[in-house]
Structures are given as structure tokens and as C-alpha cells.
Amino acid sequence: xxxxxxxxxxxxxxxxxxxxxxxxxxxxxxxxxxxxxxxxxxxxxxxxxxxxxxxxxxxxxxxxxxxxxxxxxxxxx
Numbered sequence: 920x921x922x923x924x925x926x927x928x929x930x931x932x933x934x935x936x937x938x939x940x941x942x943x944x945x946x947x948x949x950x951x952x953x954x955x956x957x958x959x960x961x962x963x964x965x966x967x968x969x970x971x972x973x974x975x976x977x978x979x980x981x982x983x984x985x986x987x988x989x990x991x992x993x994x995x996x
Contacts, residue, residue: 921978928975935968 938960941947 921982924974924978928971928978931967931971931974933971935964935966935971938964939968 942961
């Protein structure tokens with residue numbers, strides 16, 4: 920389950936970064952006037968990337984809390 924959430928998080932980050940890259944990379948900026956007519960893709964891209972980062976950080980914290988006791992026992996040995 921955690922692996923699926925992490926893969927989903929990375930995919931969402933990639934999609935959001937690709938949408939933002941269409942503005943930041945000069946050759947792709949030729950598409951930007953078309954995107955300015957439709958500002959919704961940029962908003963959706965930022966939202967998707969933000970959700971992906973949140974999902975990824977959440978799964979990392981979840982795994983750390985699940986392994987807390989086993990890490991503690993390894994440290995004590």
C-alpha cells in the first residue's frame with residue numbers, strides 16, 4: 920500500500936512539474952500564450968504537485984512511525 924502511494928506521489932509530482940516546466944523552459948514557453956488563455960492547467964498542475972508532495976511525505980512519515988519500535992529494539996541491542 921505504501922509503495923502504491925509513493926508511486927502515485929511521484930507521478931503527481933512529475934505531472935505537476937511538467938506543467939510548470941512548460942512555462943519555465945524557453946522552447947516550451949511557445950506554448951505558454953495558449954496556456955495563458957487557459958490558466959486552469961497551471962492551477963491544476965500546482966495543485967497536483969502539491970498533493971503529490973503531501974502524499975509522499977505522508978507515506979514516509981507513516982512508514983517511520985510503523986518501524987519506530989523495531990528501530991528502537993535494534994538500537995538497544
